[in-house]
Amino acid sequence: MGASKLDFFTKQQNELAIAAKALSHPARIAIVQYLAKVNACVCGDIVDKLPLAQPTVSQHLKELKNAGLIKGTIEGNAVCYCLDLKSMKKFRDIFNGLLEPENVKSSCC
Amino acid sequence: MGASKLDFFTKQQNELAIAAKALSHPARIAIVQYLAKVNACVCGDIVDKLPLAQPTVSQHLKELKNAGLIKGTIEGNAVCYCLDLKSMKKFRDIFNGLLEPENVKSSCC
């Protein structure tokens, strides 16, 4: 075996896991941070910002896109990427919801 | 190759990636949700809550512990697990910070 038993878990659990997986690599964190910083569509210069070869960056962008965290629109012969803010916020809200009972102090540990 | 080029990225980027990786599996999401729900140390019954064998659950717990998201304290012959709220909040804050410029509407896409 080795494959994940995704079927047992709820839709929300799998969704959150997919988003977290998309952010589970520092290169993808760096991409998201950069897109958040410039807060606009960015064509082309993402590869220059990372210490990785172009095919590798392309693959990371694809993973972020598949997870729904970024969007890419074709602009001439380039592709413009930006955050999918709606999706990012959804993920953030679910994650924050995970910690809701934080106001109740843990009884031990 | 295939190994991550972790050295290039900042400490914060790697930390966030590690926390995200810890949450990148639905079983680990389920564990965190369960601990958040009961909001207490839980001895023993985590294995029963998941559709996975005991060694597998033990491994997932170890990963969450290594990432600092949960704590485990030995209690007799059992181990009690609970969320590391401080660490969870830290991760949440960094992640939320990632979206700070959300108030500025994207100019395209």
Added chain:
DNA sequence: AATCTATATCGTAATATTGCGATATACAAT
């Protein structure tokens, strides 16, 4: 001491991720 219970670790198979050179695609510019 022998046994039970709870959890961890080892070993291993199946699968997934990471990275990149080579190559393909697609539009732009000459």
Added chain:
DNA sequence: ATTGTATATCGCAATATTACGATATAGATT
């Protein structure tokens, strides 16, 4: 039409993750 530029995909090697049976460990119970 040829060439250049930007990005994607293919194919492969190295490594990591996932899962679990078997086994080890450690405290509790008898």
